[in-house]
Amino acid sequence: MQVRMSAQRYSVLDKIDAGGMAEVWRGKAVSLQGFEKLVAIKRVLPELSENDRFMRMFLDEARLSLSLNHANIVQTFDIGVSDSKYFIVMEWVDGANLKTICETAVEQGFRIPKEQAVFIMTEVCKGLSHAHSRRDSEGNNLGVVHRDISPPNVLISR
Numbered sequence: 001m002q003v004r005m006s007a008q009r010y011s012v013l014d015k016i017d018a019g020g021m022a023e024v025w026r027g028k029a030v031s032l033q034g035f036e037k038l039v040a041i042k043r044v045l046p047e048l049s050e051n052d053r054f055m056r057m058f059l060d061e062a063r064l065s066l067s068l069n070h071a072n073i074v075q076t077f078d079i080g081v082s083d084s085k086y087f088i089v090m091e092w093v094d095g096a097n098l099k100t101i102c103e104t105a106v107e108q109g110f111r112i113p114k115e116q117a118v119f120i121m122t123e124v125c126k127g128l129s130h131a132h133s134r135r136d137s138e139g140n141n142l143g144v145v146h147r148d149i150s151p152p153n154v155l156i157s158r
């Protein structure tokens with residue numbers, strides 16, 4: 001049996017953040033009969049899209065992230081290209097990153113309780129454990145190592 005899926009279309013709503021390698025946009029996925037879902041769209045910075053080595057790393061990351069399925073890892077839905085620029089479509093997390101939460105706490109003069117800090121880090125470790133122990137279909141360890149665990153990359157949902 002063969003199932004044909006219609007192409008899903010994405011539209012960009014607004015820019016969320018930009019780093020040294022990519023920018024992240026809040027977007028909308030529109031599918032059959034106008035069903036809509038908020039998504040995050042990570043796009044390679046234009047100046048890096050000409051770098052073959054970087055693009056291989058970006059696409060490897062995208063392929064690998066498609067195979068990860070854990071409550072503490074942002075889910076990747078799709079990989080695409082538009083106007084010769086590659087992008088990854090990911091789950092939209094309604095919340096804030098840990099850096100913003102910590103900065104807000106300092107500005108407002110309070111500390112994050114130890115119990116909450118330990119809980120957050122325990123959940124981060126659960127996601128990392130899933131990624132680091134991921135195996136391919138033949139049982140071989142994929143050798144995943146997350147190279148950028150930092151407060152801006154830890155998302156806390158509402």
